[in-house]
Amino acid sequence: MSSHKTRQFRPRPTDSSGRTIIYTDPNSFHPLIENMARFIITTQPGIQIDATPEQNPDGWTECMVTPSIKREIMATPNFPQPLQRPSKTKYEIRSVEGRGLAMFATDHIDVGELILCERPLLMAQAMARGQDVPVAVTDELDPEAENDPELVRQIIFQEKERQLETLVGNMHPKFREQFMALANSHEHDGSGPLFGRLRTNGFGAPGFFDLEGEDHPYSMVGNNISRINHSCCANTKFTFYRPSFGMELRATRLIPQGAEITIPYCDILKPYLDRQKALKLYGFSCDCPACSDLFSSDQIRAVSVNSIGLENDRATVEEVLGWMKRFEDFGLERSRQYIECLRFLRDKYKDQGNLAEVKIYRNKLYKIVLATIGKERVMAVMASL
Numbered sequence: 001m002s003s004h005k006t007r008q009f010r011p012r013p014t015d016s017s018g019r020t021i022i023y024t025d026p027n028s029f030h031p032l033i034e035n036m037a038r039f040i041i042t043t044q045p046g047i048q049i050d051a052t053p054e055q056n057p058d059g060w061t062e063c064m065v066t067p068s069i070k071r072e073i074m075a076t077p078n079f080p081q082p083l084q085r086p087s088k089t090k091y092e093i094r095s096v097e098g099r100g101l102a103m104f105a106t107d108h109i110d111v112g113e114l115i116l117c118e119r120p121l122l123m124a125q126a127m128a129r130g131q132d133v134p135v136a137v138t139d140e141l142d143p144e145a146e147n148d149p150e151l152v153r154q155i156i157f158q159e160k161e162r163q164l165e166t167l168v169g170n171m172h173p174k175f176r177e178q179f180m181a182l183a184n185s186h187e188h189d190g191s192g193p194l195f196g197r198l199r200t201n202g203f204g205a206p207g208f209f210d211l212e213g214e215d216h217p218y219s220m221v222g223n224n225i226s227r228i229n230h231s232c233c234a235n236t237k238f239t240f241y242r243p244s245f246g247m248e249l250r251a252t253r254l255i256p257q258g259a260e261i262t263i264p265y266c267d268i269l270k271p272y273l274d275r276q277k278a279l280k281l282y283g284f285s286c287d288c289p290a291c292s293d294l295f296s297s298d299q300i301r302a303v304s305v306n307s308i309g310l311e312n313d314r315a316t317v318e319e320v321l322g323w324m325k326r327f328e329d330f331g332l333e334r335s336r337q338y339i340e341c342l343r344f345l346r347d348k349y350k351d352q353g354n355l356a357e358v359k360i361y362r363n364k365l366y367k368i369v370l371a372t373i374g375k376e377r378v379m380a381v382m383a384s385l
């Protein structure tokens with residue numbers, strides 16, 4: 001059924017600087033999305049309009065966003081920069097029994113280390129958490145149908161599929177092939193093959209708001225990063241670096257050679273039942289250490305989002321090290337309280353004049369903040385700690 005297979009890749013114009021190739025063709029959209037801006041983002045200097053992916057190793061992103069989001073992207077300071085990749089690739093993608101393809105460390109990976117950086121294949125609006133039906137869709141609906149949530153859901157799925165047919169139809173065949181090779185855990189719920197893949201593999205694009213301050217739930221899909229499986233004790237975190245339009249992945253704990261590299265598909269600070277509910281969308285049930293020992297895990301998760309009472313400075317180093325161990329056992333290095341433990345130890349040693357320990361904990365703090373917040377905001381956050 002998919003028309004995307006028969007569409008031809010069209011050459012795009014370069015802008016005056018010759019660096020960013022931008023293509024906007026709002027007229028080719030279905031009326032419901034006529035206000036969306038479609039364009040591509042790439043950063044290879046001097047690239048020609050008919051460049052191949054081989055000539056443009058950073059790749060490019062097919063975007064379909066509102067014009068205000070497009071303006072926001074273009075106004076990003078220092079945009080666009082080339083991707084800054086890790087100096088050495090330390091992962092491989094291979095299949096694993098019962099979990100399809102997965103990513104594994106081929107070398108020891110340090111906390112905070114950049115594991116991969118890639119330009120998204122595409123960026124588009126996904127199904128929002130608790131999203132209302134788009135106004136244009138409700139206008140077209142018969143009032144009876146509007147009260148039928150399943151029918152409304154199916155109509156939204158069809159609209160999303162049509163939007164994506166336009167977008168995916170314009171991808172370079174190599175990138176389209178990469179997108180179509182990704183897993184689809186939504187084959188039986190009415191999502192089309194493109195929207196199903198976006199839902200299965202999309203990473204929330206952080207911090208994109210329209211002019212009225214309304215959150216736009218955009219998703220980005222990457223060729224390699226979208227092969228990473230979930231764990232509630234995940235050892236990495238995804239961040240997005242706007243100046244290079246790069247999806248970045250860093251380690252939140254030491255990853256030994258041979259270990260699987262994992263990310264969270266849901267809020268891993270939430271209790272077991274909430275996580276299971278969120279993971280249903282992906283068609284598997286998690287068997288990570290936190291899901292296997294859910295009683296202890298839920299207890300420590302509840303603590304990790306509240307407070308362990310470090311504010312009054314009365315805790316001892318031993319107590320704090322004990323808390324850190326419990327957080328580490330359940331993969332909670334990214335939690336606010338774990339970061340507070342590191343800050344506490346740095347300051348405690350500073351008060352004692354133990355400069356060697358101060359250096360160790362300052363370093364650890366920097367690495368975990370870098371991994372969890374990303375390089376765009378790491379310095380600002382460190383200054384506030």
Ligand SMILES: C[S@@+](CC[C@H](N)C(=O)[O-])C[C@H]1O[C@@H](n2cnc3c(N)ncnc32)[C@H](O)[C@@H]1O
Pocket residue numbers: 098099100101102182183184185200201226227228229230231282283284285286287
């Ligand atoms: C984004 S893809 C990850 C890569 C995927 N394994 C592949 O083969 O391309 C998401 C899908 O991977 C599978 N998956 C992810 N994490 C899993 C886990 N912890 N256990 C079992 N399956 C998992 C599920 O089928 C899920 O819908």
